[in-house]
Amino acid sequence: MTETTLQQIENFLNAWADLMWSTPLVVLLVGGGLFFMIRSRMQPYRYFGHAIALLRGKYSDPNDPGHIPHSQALSTALSGTIGLGNIAGVAIAISIGGPGAVFWMWVTAIVGVATKFYTASLAVMFRGHDSLGALRGGPMYVIMEGMGKRWYPLAALFAVACLIGALPLFQANQFIQLLRDSVAIPAGLASNEQHFAFDFFASLTLAVLVTIVIAGRIERIGRLTVRLVPTMVILYLGMTSVILYTYLADIPAVLWLIVSDAFTGEAAAGGSVGAVIMIGVRRGAFSNEAGIGTESLAHGAAKTQEPIREGIVAMVGPVIDTLVVCTCTALIILLTGVWQADSGLAGVTMTARAIEQVFPVTGIYLLLIMVGMLSFSTMVSMWFYGVKCAGFLFGAEIEHYYTPVYISLIVVGAVVSMDIVNGLILAAYATMAIPTMISTLVLAPKVNAAAKKYFTELRANK
Numbered sequence: 001m002t003e004t005t006l007q008q009i010e011n012f013l014n015a016w017a018d019l020m021w022s023t024p025l026v027v028l029l030v031g032g033g034l035f036f037m038i039r040s041r042m043q044p045y046r047y048f049g050h051a052i053a054l055l056r057g058k059y060s061d062p063n064d065p066g067h068i069p070h071s072q073a074l075s076t077a078l079s080g081t082i083g084l085g086n087i088a089g090v091a092i093a094i095s096i097g098g099p100g101a102v103f104w105m106w107v108t109a110i111v112g113v114a115t116k117f118y119t120a121s122l123a124v125m126f127r128g129h130d131s132l133g134a135l136r137g138g139p140m141y142v143i144m145e146g147m148g149k150r151w152y153p154l155a156a157l158f159a160v161a162c163l164i165g166a167l168p169l170f171q172a173n174q175f176i177q178l179l180r181d182s183v184a185i186p187a188g189l190a191s192n193e194q195h196f197a198f199d200f201f202a203s204l205t206l207a208v209l210v211t212i213v214i215a216g217r218i219e220r221i222g223r224l225t226v227r228l229v230p231t232m233v234i235l236y237l238g239m240t241s242v243i244l245y246t247y248l249a250d251i252p253a254v255l256w257l258i259v260s261d262a263f264t265g266e267a268a269a270g271g272s273v274g275a276v277i278m279i280g281v282r283r284g285a286f287s288n289e290a291g292i293g294t295e296s297l298a299h300g301a302a303k304t305q306e307p308i309r310e311g312i313v314a315m316v317g318p319v320i321d322t323l324v325v326c327t328c329t330a331l332i333i334l335l336t337g338v339w340q341a342d343s344g345l346a347g348v349t350m351t352a353r354a355i356e357q358v359f360p361v362t363g364i365y366l367l368l369i370m371v372g373m374l375s376f377s378t379m380v381s382m383w384f385y386g387v388k389c390a391g392f393l394f395g396a397e398i399e400h401y402y403t404p405v406y407i408s409l410i411v412v413g414a415v416v417s418m419d420i421v422n423g424l425i426l427a428a429y430a431t432m433a434i435p436t437m438i439s440t441l442v443l444a445p446k447v448n449a450a451a452k453k454y455f456t457e458l459r460a461n462k
Contacts, residue, residue: 243358
C-alpha cells in the first residue's frame with residue numbers, strides 16, 4: 001500500500017470521525033445526560049453509598065440470573081473504559097483543545113453518571129437470549145426486547161459499530177509505542193527508523209496473553225479485571241500524589257487555567273470555544289463511554305434480578321474513570337508544562353515525558369506497567385463486547401470466528417498509523433451512541449417507574 005493511499009485512508013477516517021462528532025451528537029450525549037439528570041430529579045446521585053454496599057456483595061444472591069457479580073460487572077466495564085483513553089486520550093485532548101478540554105470532559109462525566117444509571121438499568125431490565133438460549137444484555141437486546149423487533153436495524157447498527165469500535169487497534173498501537181520508546185530503543189533492539197520487527201514480535205506476545213484470558217470467557221475476564229482495575233487506579237493515584245506534592249503551589253493556577261480556557265478556547269487549535277467543547281466531549285465520551293453503550297454489555301451480564309441495582313453500580317464508572325483517572329493525567333501534563341514545552345509530543349508520549357519530569361529514572365517504567373495493565377485489561381473486555389455483537393448479528397453458534405480476527409488485529413494495530421486508528425475508533429464510537437441514546441430516551445419512563453419503586457422500598461427497609 002503506497003504512502004498516498006494510506007494518507008487518503010487516514011483523511012477519510014478522520015473526516016468521518018469529524019462528521020459523526022458534530023454538534024448534533026454532542027447535543028444528543030450531553031443534552032441527553034442533562035435530560036436524565038432532570039428527569040430523575042438527581043435521585044440516583046444520592047445513592048453512591050448504596051452502590052458501595054452492592055459492590056461489597058451485601059445484596060447479592062448467587063441464584064440470581066446472570067453470569068458475574070456486581071463487582072466484576074463494574075470492573076469489566078471499567079477495564080473497557082479505564083484504558084489508554086485516560087492516558088493517551090487526555091494528552092491528545094490537551095494537545096489539540098488546550099486545558100479547557102479537560103473541563104468539558106468533567107461535564108460529560110457528571111451528566112454521564114445519570115446516563116450510565118439509565119443505560120445499565122435497561123441492560124438488565126431488557127436482557128434477551130442469543131441463538132443458543134444464553135441470557136445476554138446490551139443495547140441491541142434493549143432495543144429488540146424493549147422497543148420491538150421492527151427496530152432491528154437500529155440494534156444492528158449498534159452491533160456493527162461495536163464490532164469496529166471494540167477492535168484492539170488503539171490499545172495495541174499505544175502500548176507497543178511506549179514499550180518501543182522506553183525499552184527497545186534504549187536497549188538497541190529497535191531504532192526510530194527500524195522497529196517493525198520489534199513491534200511485530202512484541203504484539204504477537206501480547207496477542208498470545210490475551211488469547212489465554214479470553215479462553216475463559218466473561219467469567220475469567222471478570223475475575224481478572226476485579227483484581228487489575230483497583231491495582232491500576234491505586235498505582236496511578238500514588239504516582240499522581242507525588243507529582244501534586246512536587247508542584248503543590250501551582251495547583252490552583254492550573255485548575256483556574258482549565259476552567260477559564262474552557263470558555264475562551266485560547267489554547268485550542270483554531271482558538272474557538274466550540275472546538276474546545278467538541279474535543280472535550282469527544283474525549284470524555286471515549287473515556288467513560290456514557291451513552292456509547294459498550295459498558296452495557298458488561299453490566300447486562302451482572303447476576304441480579306433488580307435492574308436498578310446495576311444502574312446504581314454503573315454510576316460509579318464515570319466518577320472513577322473521568323473525574324479521578326483522567327483528572328490525574330490532566331494534572332500531570334499541565335503541572336509539568338510538557339504540553340507547552342514541545343508541541344511535537346502527542347498521545348502516550350506526552351504523558352510519559354510529564355512523568356519523567358518527576359520520576360527521571362523510574363517514571364517511564366512505572367507508566368509502562370500502568371499502560372501494560374490498562375491495555376491488557378481493555379483488550380480482554382473489548383473482545384467480550386465484540387464477540388457478543390458478532391453473536392447477535394450472525395448467531396452465537398459461529399461467534400467464535402470473531403476471535404482469530406480480533407487477535408490478529410492486535411498485531412496489525414501495533415504497526416499501523418495512530419491517526420488511522422484514531423479516526424476509525426472515534427467514528428465507530430460516535431455511531432454506537434446513536435442507537436444507545438435513542439433507545440435510552442425512549443425507554444427512560446420504564447427506568448423511572450422501576451427506580452421509584454426500588455428507592456421507595458429501600459428507604460422503607462432502612
